Amino acid sequence: MTTTTKDHAELADIFNKDEERVDWHDETLWWIRAKRDKSVHQLPEWEALREAASNIKFNVLSNLDTYLTAFEAAAKANGITVHWAADAQEHNQIVHGLLTENKVTQMVKSKSMLTEECHLNDYLATHGIEVIDSDLGERIVQLAGEAPSHIVLPCIHKKKEEIGDLFHMYLGTPSNMSDPQFLTETARGSLRETFLTRKVALTGVNFAVAETGEFVVCTNEGNADMGAHLADVHIACMGIEKLIPKREHLGVFLRLLTRSATGQPITTYSSHFSKPRAGQQMHLVLVDNGRSVQLGRKDFRNSLKCIRCGACMNTCPVYRRSGGHSYHTAVAGPIGSILAPNLDMKKYADLPFASTLCGSCSNVCPVKIDIHDQLYKWRQVLVKEGYAPTGKKIAMQVMAATLASPTLYHAAGKMGRATIKYAPFAVNNKLNPWYKQRDMPESPKESFGEWYGKNRSKK
Amino acid sequence: MSSRDTILAAVASNKPEAMPIPDIEPFKHIGYDDVLAQYETVLTAIGGAVHRVSNWDEIKTIVKEKYDSQHVRVLSLVPELDEVATSAYEINPAAHQLADVELAVIKAHFGVAENGSVWVTEELLGHRAVPFICQHLAAVITADNMVDTMHRAYMRIADTQYGWGAFIAGPSKTADIEQSLVLGAHGPRSMTVFVLDQQN
Numbered sequence: 001m002t003t004t005t006k007d008h009a010e011l012a013d014i015f016n017k018d019e020e021r022v023d024w025h026d027e028t029l030w031w032i033r034a035k036r037d038k039s040v041h042q043l044p045e046w047e048a049l050r051e052a053a054s055n056i057k058f059n060v061l062s063n064l065d066t067y068l069t070a071f072e073a074a075a076k077a078n079g080i081t082v083h084w085a086a087d088a089q090e091h092n093q094i095v096h097g098l099l100t101e102n103k104v105t106q107m108v109k110s111k112s113m114l115t116e117e118c119h120l121n122d123y124l125a126t127h128g129i130e131v132i133d134s135d136l137g138e139r140i141v142q143l144a145g146e147a148p149s150h151i152v153l154p155c156i157h158k159k160k161e162e163i164g165d166l167f168h169m170y171l172g173t174p175s176n177m178s179d180p181q182f183l184t185e186t187a188r189g190s191l192r193e194t195f196l197t198r199k200v201a202l203t204g205v206n207f208a209v210a211e212t213g214e215f216v217v218c219t220n221e222g223n224a225d226m227g228a229h230l231a232d233v234h235i236a237c238m239g240i241e242k243l244i245p246k247r248e249h250l251g252v253f254l255r256l257l258t259r260s261a262t263g264q265p266i267t268t269y270s271s272h273f274s275k276p277r278a279g280q281q282m283h284l285v286l287v288d289n290g291r292s293v294q295l296g297r298k299d300f301r302n303s304l305k306c307i308r309c310g311a312c313m314n315t316c317p318v319y320r321r322s323g324g325h326s327y328h329t330a331v332a333g334p335i336g337s338i339l340a341p342n343l344d345m346k347k348y349a350d351l352p353f354a355s356t357l358c359g360s361c362s363n364v365c366p367v368k369i370d371i372h373d374q375l376y377k378w379r380q381v382l383v384k385e386g387y388a389p390t391g392k393k394i395a396m397q398v399m400a401a402t403l404a405s406p407t408l409y410h411a412a413g414k415m416g417r418a419t420i421k422y423a424p425f426a427v428n429n430k431l432n433p434w435y436k437q438r439d440m441p442e443s444p445k446e447s448f449g450e451w452y453g454k455n456r457s458k459k
Numbered sequence: 460m461s462s463r464d465t466i467l468a469a470v471a472s473n474k475p476e477a478m479p480i481p482d483i484e485p486f487k488h489i490g491y492d493d494v495l496a497q498y499e500t501v502l503t504a505i506g507g508a509v510h511r512v513s514n515w516d517e518i519k520t521i522v523k524e525k526y527d528s529q530h531v532r533v534l535s536l537v538p539e540l541d542e543v544a545t546s547a548y549e550i551n552p553a554a555h556q557l558a559d560v561e562l563a564v565i566k567a568h569f570g571v572a573e574n575g576s577v578w579v580t581e582e583l584l585g586h587r588a589v590p591f592i593c594q595h596l597a598a599v600i601t602a603d604n605m606v607d608t609m610h611r612a613y614m615r616i617a618d619t620q621y622g623w624g625a626f627i628a629g630p631s632k633t634a635d636i637e638q639s640l641v642l643g644a645h646g647p648r649s650m651t652v653f654v655l656d657q658q659n
């Protein structure tokens with residue numbers, strides 16, 4: 001895992017060097033977005049469902065303390081051991097403690113963005129514990145020594161030839177194999193061995209039900225279940241915002257989640273864990289790590305409604321063309337850019353600026369988070385607190401001054417049009433950040449202002 | 460103060476003012492004209508197979524055609540299908556003894572037409588790992604046990620008790636390698652649902 005001090009723009013530059021890959025990344029994600037649309041349009045009640053989900057989450061946020069206590073009591077009554085972690089450090093210590101107690105040095109894990117957020121794998125590695133990620137995409141990025149670049153599709157940035165090379169290097173496949181069927185089969189064989197020999201399995205949590213004390217884990221591969229059902233100890237880690245009031249509300253969220261994520265009607269497995277199986281230990285870790293602070297930020301608390309479907313990333317024109325790693329945070333894309341500055345304003349000050357504010361993210365969000373408005377609000381907070389990235393600051397000041405003065409605005413427009421017309425090389429060059437990855441538009445012969453002036457005077 | 464109390468206190472002081480739980484009753488009335496046809500279409504589209512059958516013998520014939528229980532391990536948790544299974548099933552085996560199961564046939568409580576899933580709970584399985592560790596999975600439901608949507612599914616489940624339960628919709632799958640769909644990621648490579656016409 002690389003720690004980095006580069007900001008989004010610099011990291012995007014690296015990704016943008018390979019233009020073909022950028023196009024391919026862009027098209028792949030757009031294809032998934034299109035699948036989402038198709039699936040969504042089959043439900044006439046879609047908008048009503050979004051509204052309901054959003055309001056259920058409002059209710060959750062406004063009662064979060066009581067739901068947490070109710071959930072804890074019900075889960076305990078079910079035989080689940082409940083732990084509380086104030087931050088990433090405490091979360092990692094709790095998990096490590098459970099591993100030590102059970103005298104194991106190896107663990108199998110299924111996808112959990114929370115453990116990415118807490119850098120659990122790195123932490124355990126420094127304590128001599130080997131973690132194997134069992135979601136195929138996560139396993140691939142793990143072998144590559146990278147972090148996931150997308151919350152639902154962790155290795156969406158990798159080509160099958162690269163995956164073939166990784167498997168050749170680490171799993172002993174012949175070289176130059178790139179057939180997905182073959183590669184998946186190889187991973188299946190190797191991970192099956194892992195599932196059959198690990199005593200401790202860790203999973204994430206998609207939803208936890210305050211009323212019943214159960215939690216739900218959704219996967220297509222069945223890896224969370226393979227891990228949890230074959231291990232003697234199941235550790236499940238969740239952010240405190242994952243609660244919902246009642247079991248019946250799962251109906252609303254399970255209908256929205258996968259249709260938004262990949263266009264599927266439901267994940268292959270929606271597993272409801274209520275009690276440990278006979279002879280098994282089940283632990284649940286409730287993690288805050290900045291969530292209670294975000295809850296107190298009126299403008300940003302809505303981001304806690306997120307159900308991690310990834311739709312906002314798939315539709316985001318910036319994400320699609322800059323890649324998940326350019327966000328240098330566990331949750332990339334539009335929602336990640338709202339969550340990250342809550343944890344560290346300085347480190348993530350660049351992220352709310354990595355957006356066109358086109359609003360597409362807010363339009364697809366199944367729980368109706370006002371994502372693009374929040375990004376805009378973060379910009380204001382960051383500028384006020386003095387954290388805005390320098391380049392963006394100057395450009396914004398110029399823009400603000402220009403837009404504030406009609407004379408300057410017209411002059412700037414005229415100059416821009418003249419430049420594009422008579423000296424296109426001056427615009428289409430590497431010094432103009434807007435030219436990166438874009439062909440500049442042909443300039444209109446006259447501005448709207450000029451056109452309006454002329455046509456108005458004709459009357 | 461313990462982390463528990465610190466977190467709860469922070470949440471309590473930062474939470475917004477109370478908002479009511481919305482009414483989700485209207486969703487419970489959404490339905491399909493032909494639930495069975497809808498179920499069949501959806502499960503087929505997501506990589507599963509549906510057989511509508513009118514008695515147990517038909518199921519046995521289909522299973523026998525594909526799985527020779529003399530040579531591969533066929534686990535049946537449905538007494539009516541004992542005949543096509545390899546040997547009597549030991550309840551609560553060590554999960555690792557299930558590693559060589561080729562086909563597992565289980566009963567399910569009901570199917571959900573909108574997404575092709577079946578709802579199962581652990582007492583139908585003997586062990587929670589059964590529907591994941593087998594190479595192929597088959598489930599039996601009766602035609603009258605079909606609900607329209609997830610809302611109705613949770614009406615059926617309501618406040619029933621289970622240690623573990625799952626909606627299972629089709630074979631295990633992944634599209635992690637350049638978005639090419641591959642069936643059989645860790646769990647079963649195929650899933651067949653037998654829909655029994657009447658309760659025999």
Ligand code: SF4
Nearest residue numbers: 306307309310312365
């Ligand atoms: S913010 Fe909305 S669209 Fe984005 S991942 Fe979360 S729920 Fe999905």
